[in-house]
Amino acid sequence: MTLDLRPAPLSLSWTPVCAYTALLPERGACVLVADQQIAIFRDFEGRLYALGNLDPFSGAYVLSRGIVGTREGEPMVASPMHKQAFSLVTGRCLDDPAAAVPTYPIRVADGQVEVSVT
Amino acid sequence: MTRVVVVGYGPTAHRFVETLRGKGFEGSITVLGEEPRPAYDRVALTSYLDGKSLADLTYPEPGDVTVRLSARVAGIDRQARVVTTEDGHSEPYDVLVLATGSSPFVPPVPGHDLPGCFVYRTIDDLDAIRLAAQDATSGIVIGGGLLGLEAADALRGLGLATHVVEMGPWLMPRQIDEGGGVVLRNHVEALGLTVHTKAGVDAIEAGPDGSVARLVKPGGEAVEAQIVVFSAGIRPRDELARQAGLAVGERGGILVDEGMRTDDPAIYAVGECALAGGMVYGLAGPCFTQAEVAVDRILGGTAAFTGADLSTKLKLLGVDVASFGTLDGALDVTFMDPVGGVYKKLFVSDDARTLLGGICVGDAGPYTSLRPLVGRELPASPTELLFAGTGGVNVDLPDDAQVCSCNNVTKGQICEAIAEHSLTDVPGIKACTRAGATCGSCVPLLKQILVSSGVEVSKAMCEHFPHTRAELFDIVRVRGITTFSQLIAEHGTGRGCDVCKPTVASILASLMGGHVLEGERAALQDTNDHFLANIQKNGTYSVVPRVPGGEITPEKLIVIGEVARDFGLYTKITGGQRIDLFGARVEQLPLIWRRLVDAGFESGHAYGKALRTVKSCVGSTWCRYGVQDAVGLAIALELRYRGLRSPHKLKSAVSGCARECAEARSKDFGIIATEQGWNLYVAGNGGFTPRHADLLAGDLPTDELIRVIDRFLMFYVRTADRLQRTSVWLENLDGGLDYLREVVIEDSLGICGDLEAQMDRHVAGYFDEWRATIEDPDKLSRFVSFVNAPGTPDPSISFATERDQIKPVLIPLEVVRS
Numbered sequence: 001m002t003l004d005l006r007p008a009p010l011s012l013s014w015t016p017v018c019a020y021t022a023l024l025p026e027r028g029a030c031v032l033v034a035d036q037q038i039a040i041f042r043d044f045e046g047r048l049y050a051l052g053n054l055d056p057f058s059g060a061y062v063l064s065r066g067i068v069g070t071r072e073g074e075p076m077v078a079s080p081m082h083k084q085a086f087s088l089v090t091g092r093c094l095d096d097p098a099a100a101v102p103t104y105p106i107r108v109a110d111g112q113v114e115v116s117v118t
Numbered sequence: 119m120t121r122v123v124v125v126g127y128g129p130t131a132h133r134f135v136e137t138l139r140g141k142g143f144e145g146s147i148t149v150l151g152e153e154p155r156p157a158y159d160r161v162a163l164t165s166y167l168d169g170k171s172l173a174d175l176t177y178p179e180p181g182d183v184t185v186r187l188s189a190r191v192a193g194i195d196r197q198a199r200v201v202t203t204e205d206g207h208s209e210p211y212d213v214l215v216l217a218t219g220s221s222p223f224v225p226p227v228p229g230h231d232l233p234g235c236f237v238y239r240t241i242d243d244l245d246a247i248r249l250a251a252q253d254a255t256s257g258i259v260i261g262g263g264l265l266g267l268e269a270a271d272a273l274r275g276l277g278l279a280t281h282v283v284e285m286g287p288w289l290m291p292r293q294i295d296e297g298g299g300v301v302l303r304n305h306v307e308a309l310g311l312t313v314h315t316k317a318g319v320d321a322i323e324a325g326p327d328g329s330v331a332r333l334v335k336p337g338g339e340a341v342e343a344q345i346v347v348f349s350a351g352i353r354p355r356d357e358l359a360r361q362a363g364l365a366v367g368e369r370g371g372i373l374v375d376e377g378m379r380t381d382d383p384a385i386y387a388v389g390e391c392a393l394a395g396g397m398v399y400g401l402a403g404p405c406f407t408q409a410e411v412a413v414d415r416i417l418g419g420t421a422a423f424t425g426a427d428l429s430t431k432l433k434l435l436g437v438d439v440a441s442f443g444t445l446d447g448a449l450d451v452t453f454m455d456p457v458g459g460v461y462k463k464l465f466v467s468d469d470a471r472t473l474l475g476g477i478c479v480g481d482a483g484p485y486t487s488l489r490p491l492v493g494r495e496l497p498a499s500p501t502e503l504l505f506a507g508t509g510g511v512n513v514d515l516p517d518d519a520q521v522c523s524c525n526n527v528t529k530g531q532i533c534e535a536i537a538e539h540s541l542t543d544v545p546g547i548k549a550c551t552r553a554g555a556t557c558g559s560c561v562p563l564l565k566q567i568l569v570s571s572g573v574e575v576s577k578a579m580c581e582h583f584p585h586t587r588a589e590l591f592d593i594v595r596v597r598g599i600t601t602f603s604q605l606i607a608e609h610g611t612g613r614g615c616d617v618c619k620p621t622v623a624s625i626l627a628s629l630m631g632g633h634v635l636e637g638e639r640a641a642l643q644d645t646n647d648h649f650l651a652n653i654q655k656n657g658t659y660s661v662v663p664r665v666p667g668g669e670i671t672p673e674k675l676i677v678i679g680e681v682a683r684d685f686g687l688y689t690k691i692t693g694g695q696r697i698d699l700f701g702a703r704v705e706q707l708p709l710i711w712r713r714l715v716d717a718g719f720e721s722g723h724a725y726g727k728a729l730r731t732v733k734s735c736v737g738s739t740w741c742r743y744g745v746q747d748a749v750g751l752a753i754a755l756e757l758r759y760r761g762l763r764s765p766h767k768l769k770s771a772v773s774g775c776a777r778e779c780a781e782a783r784s785k786d787f788g789i790i791a792t793e794q795g796w797n798l799y800v801a802g803n804g805g806f807t808p809r810h811a812d813l814l815a816g817d818l819p820t821d822e823l824i825r826v827i828d829r830f831l832m833f834y835v836r837t838a839d840r841l842q843r844t845s846v847w848l849e850n851l852d853g854g855l856d857y858l859r860e861v862v863i864e865d866s867l868g869i870c871g872d873l874e875a876q877m878d879r880h881v882a883g884y885f886d887e888w889r890a891t892i893e894d895p896d897k898l899s900r901f902v903s904f905v906n907a908p909g910t911p912d913p914s915i916s917f918a919t920e921r922d923q924i925k926p927v928l929i930p931l932e933v934v935r936s
Contacts, residue, residue: 017906022899026613026641027648032904037914044603044613054914059928060657061914065645069615072581078616080645080653085615 012105014114023048023113028064028077033117038104039064040113041088043075049088050104050115055079056093063101120145122416123201123211125191125358127151129160129177129402130389131217134409136180141417147182148209150189150201153240161402166244167272169797169813171783175241194362196382213384213416216359216372217409220352220390220400225260229322234330235346238269247347251276254344258282258333260319261349262289267434269347270311274435281312281341283333285350288315293430293441297454298479301461305437305480308459314341322346354391354398367393376422377415378408386412394423401428403524410526427492427523431478431485433856438482443475443492451500455480462504464488471495473503486563490519490529521567522553522560532564533571543568545849565852579840580617583610587765587840591625595836600630602642620644621840624727627763628835629876631883633890634726634763635897646725649901650888651707656915656926659707660700661687662724663714664760667734667752667772668695677717685710688923694731694769696722701924703911705903711888720886723761727841729768732756733781737774737791746791748774751820755789758824759831761884765838765847768831783811786844787827792816796823800830800858801848809845812855815863825874829862832873 017031023042030053031038037053041064053061058081066077068088075088085094086101093099105116122138124131127149135147151157158175166175179185190204200210222237224230234254236247251257257273259266262284273280282289288299289306303313318336325331332340354371365373365381371393378386378394388408390400399405404426414421429442437459447465454461460480466473473491478484488503494516496503515521517530535541535550544564548555554564578584583606585593590605599605602622606614614622623642627634634640634647646652651659663678678697682689687710688700702710724730732755735741737748752772762768771780772789782788788799794817802811815826838847851857860866862873891897902908917924 022905024641024900025638029905030903031906032910033906035913037904037912058655060655061912062645062653062657065648065653067616067619067644068613068641069582069619070612071615073612075613076615081655081657083616 012116013118014105014107014109014116016109016112016114018113020048020108020111020113026068028066028068030061030064031115033115036117037061038115038117039077040106040115041068041075041077043068043088047075048106048108048113049075050106051077051086051088051091052102052104054101055081055084056099056101057082057084120212121210122147122213122215123209124149124215124217125201126217126219126389126391127153127157127185127187128217128219128389129157130219130405130409131215132157132177132180133406134215134217134388134412135183136177137410137413138416139180139182141413143413143417145212146184147180148184148211149186150191150203150209151185151187152190153242154188155241156185156187158241160239163238163241163244164268164272164275166241167248167275169799169816171810172241174810191358194358194385196362196385199384211384213386215412216380216385216387216391217389218355218358218391220354220398222348223351223353224348225319225350227319227321229324229330230348232322232324232330232346233328234344235322235348237348238265238272244272247272247345248276250345251278254278256280256343257345257347258341258343259347259349260333261351262286262313262315263292263349263351264290264430264432264434266349267306269349270306271435273345273347274309274311278345279310279312281314281333281343282306283314283317283319283335283341285318286315289313290439293445294439294477294479295445295463297452297463298439298461298477301454301456301459301479302437302439304456305459306435309435311435312341352390352398352400354393356391359387359391367396367398371398376411376424377420378412378423379415386416388412395425397425399426399428401426401430403427403526406524407526427489427520429485429489429492429523431482431489437480438478440478440482440485441476442485442489443473445475445477447474451504453501453504464500464503466496466500470500486560489523490515490521490563494519515563515567521563522551522555525552525555527551527553529567532567536568536571541568543850561854579621580615582606582612582614582618585609587621587625587842588837590622591628591836594622594625595629600626601638602626603638614642616644617840620647620727623647624763624765628880631880633887633897635887635891635900640897640900649704649707650711650721650725650891651702652725654700654926656928657912658700658915658926659702659704660698660724661702661707661710661714662692662696662698662722663719664722664756665696665731666756666760667732667749669734669749669753674717674719677714677719681710681713684713686917686924688925692724692731695733696724696731698724701917701926703903703915704901705908705911708892708898708901712892715886715889715892721761721888727764727766729756729759729762729764729770731769732759733769733771733785735772735774735777735779737772741774743777744774744791745793746774746796748772748780748791751789751796752780754820755824755827758881759827761887762831762835762880764831764835766841766843768844784808785811787811787830789823795819798823798826798830801844803843803845805843807845812848814855814859826862828877829870829873830858832876833858833862833869836873 015033028041039051039053041049065080076085078085091101091103157177192204256279258281259270260283262282270282320334320336332342334340356366356372359372372387374392389405411421411423431440448468449466452463462478464476515529519529554561577586619642690698692698732752734748734752738744769785770787771782771785773780773782774791784802784804788811790797796818797816798814799811800814803809903912916927918927
């Protein structure tokens with residue numbers, strides 16, 4: 001099974017991080033790739049998203065532990081620290097246009113979730 | 119600079135100085151109060167014997183006012199403009215305000231000054247009555263008016279066989295007519311009080327010990343009693359004014375004009391000492407209005423006091439009694455239900471078009487909606503209006519109708535405030551206009567006005583559900599919904615958020631029990647519930663094992679110490695008598711809990727919107743003052759309600775005597791031991807808006823206490839809003855404490871059996887969720903730092919040392935928000 005969810009340049013290098021089935025729907029998990037903390041999420045429909053794990057408001061690496069839901073249809077995660085919502089698609093903070101977190105390519109290959117950090 | 123000096127420090131004086139400062143007066147204000155304590159709410163005096171403390175009754179201290187207590191004024195030198203106190207202090211004034219109040223009238227019958235005779239006016243009077251009641255079995259109140267019945271209620275509350283002696287032909291003759299008097303008397307007698315009407319007093323006689331033993335009526339009939347309380351009216355305290363040569367009325371009272379000014383232009387008189395328009399006013403509302411008029415005049419305004427609404431509505435001895443407008447009219451319509459104990463009468467003009475007044479006993483429903491309509495055209499037939507406010511008729515008010523008679527606020531002013539300050543709730547209206555802030559009887563009307571003034575009070579919890587938490591709770595309960603997905607598919611939109619998901623998780627937990635991390639429910643939980651620990655600023659968690667009642671063995675203390683030492687945790691004693699261990703990383707939580715569970719600990723639910731802790735003092739087992747086993751009860755309660763998920767956290771405490779060392783009255787439910795059992799207080803809060811808990815029920819035996827708490831908690835769990843503590847919940851509950859009492863004690867809704875069964879299910883279904891977690895590999899698998907590197911601790915977490923313990927160090931980052 002290959003679920004490639006976003007157009008990605010061919011040159012990306014992918015790192016497998018866990019089995020797709022290890023992710024709970026609407027819950028995040030944290031992975032460590034090339035010394036970077038990446039928060040990965042699986043939404044209700046099964047799509048995957050990857051954001052930087054650092055919450056820019058609190059300075060703590062916690063976004064993977066936020067509640068996942070939607071804001072006007074847009075998939076989002078709410079920081080567990082002070083509840084600011086971040087778009088899972090764009091990484092933009094939906095409560096403060098000045099803030100954003102990085103997003104990373106993510107896909108499933110042979111049942112494995114892979115992220116790319118290059 | 120203008121110097122204003124106020125003589126007297128009762129409610130009217132307090133209102134005066136508060137208003138004067140509030141209106142921007144910049145001169146100096148000095149208050150000389152005779153009592154040794156600051157101004158307190160005399161209207162609520164009886165509640166002092168009912169468990170309220172002096173602090174509860176004391177008004178907030180007005181800012182920038184010099185208050186001299188125990189300062190009895192000896193004289194006024196009007197030439198020099200100086201008042202002198204008995205202790206020799208001189209206070210010069212430019213404007214003097216006399217707010218000396220009144221003294222209870224004590225008829226000069228033989229024996230009126232015997233030991234055992236009291237009046238009912240100050241905290242000191244109440245303290246003396248309470249003390250005397252300890253050695254008494256029966257008491258007599260002379261005077262069957264409003265205050266007399268209050269005093270009778272107080273004596274009854276002190277456990278005395280109580281008599282009420284009224285000269286008039288029925289009780290409360292000034293407020294209600296004969297028909298109302300009959301119904302009121304039935305109510306009062308049903309409570310075990312003895313009523314004597316058309317009854318004079320010949321003498322009060324002493325017993326062998328020299329204090330009161332009996333009251334003798336004309337004709338020789340005697341009533342045995344050890345306490346006599348005079349409540350036969352008030353007399354204005356105008357002695358200072360007389361002495362200073364100010365004009366006073368023939369039957370007392372300092373003469374004032376429409377601006378509350380005496381015949382000395384530098385001296386005003388307000389409140390019960392003033393004779394305004396030929397009347398002395400003894401009700402809070404008119405006195406407050408007088409204070410406000412005086413303020414306006416002092417500041418150069420032209421406000422006038424031209425009489426006041428003497429409507430009253432109160433609950434006496436558990437009976438609603440209200441009267442409003444003129445108690446006389448060409449036509450009247452009466453409804454009487456002697457079985458239900460209800461009497462209602464409306465007076466209307468001879469063309470039956472104008473409402474003139476009304477009397478209600480046993481059901482004050484029409485009072486709130488009809489009082490503002492006095493003098494206006496009837497909005498419906500008088501018969502229909504008799505049932506207004508009881509669900510029958512909805513009454514539309516004109517803008518100039520006075521909604522709050524205590525603070526003289528019209529509907530127009532309220533609507534203006536709503537529009538100007540975008541108010542959306544009753545507390546907002548109270549803060550802006552004072553409406554509803556004194557007796558509270560107009561609060562239902564304020565809610566109606568909010569709704570009818572088009573304020574779109576959105577009750578939607580979030581964009582995903584158009585419901586309140588209470589509505590969602592009912593949907594889940596009635597339709598038997600067991601998952602968030604089903605609920606949002608059938609009743610909401612989208613996929614939820616950090617507002618609705620934890621709320622639904624809590625509702626499911628309250629109704630279904632089970633593990634909060636089971637199946638889909640795991641995804642609904644806030645990070646605290648998801649890791650069963652409390653997140654801290656650096657992303658680590660704190661751990662709080664349950665220590666029921668704050669009682670812990672040395673062995674268990676040692677285990678906590680060893681765990682903290684072995685995992686390098688920061689330890690701190692909490693306010694809830696337990697120990698908090700900080701600095702645990704997610705992957706350490708199961709290891710820490712393995713050790714704690716093995717030593718017999720269980721989850722303390724410090725992370726949940728759930729019962730936290732039941733604090734206790736050491737109680738009668740050790741304390742020489744204790745009257746009940748506070749620790750034993752606290753442990754029993756904590757074990758009973760542990761794990762109960764609720765709209766917000768729940769805190770409790772048990773004190774073993776009235777000294778209240780456990781601070782139970784700052785808790786959601788607090789219990790204070792009495793000689794006879796337990797007093798249950800509810801809806802207290804510390805925190806941002808402190809609130810003393812209210813007495814819900816007194817002297818309960820333990821099993822009864824637990825039954826009432828079961829009902830109270832489940833009623834709260836069912837009906838409160840999301841993140842609404844019991845204090846705010848009760849403040850917003852229609853009908854307030856009385857209504858709560860009706861529901862959970864008198865079972866007026868017939869749901870108590872259901873509430874108790876729900877609590878029984880909770881108690882039977884309890885299990886330790888940490889033990890269940892460490893025994894389930896699936897749940898355990900979530901407690902990892904990195905799913906692809908479970909052995910690697912989060913490298914961003916680091917600590918420094920402070921006072922020999924760790925403290926978090928955050929990696930500096932470009933902070934997004936300054």
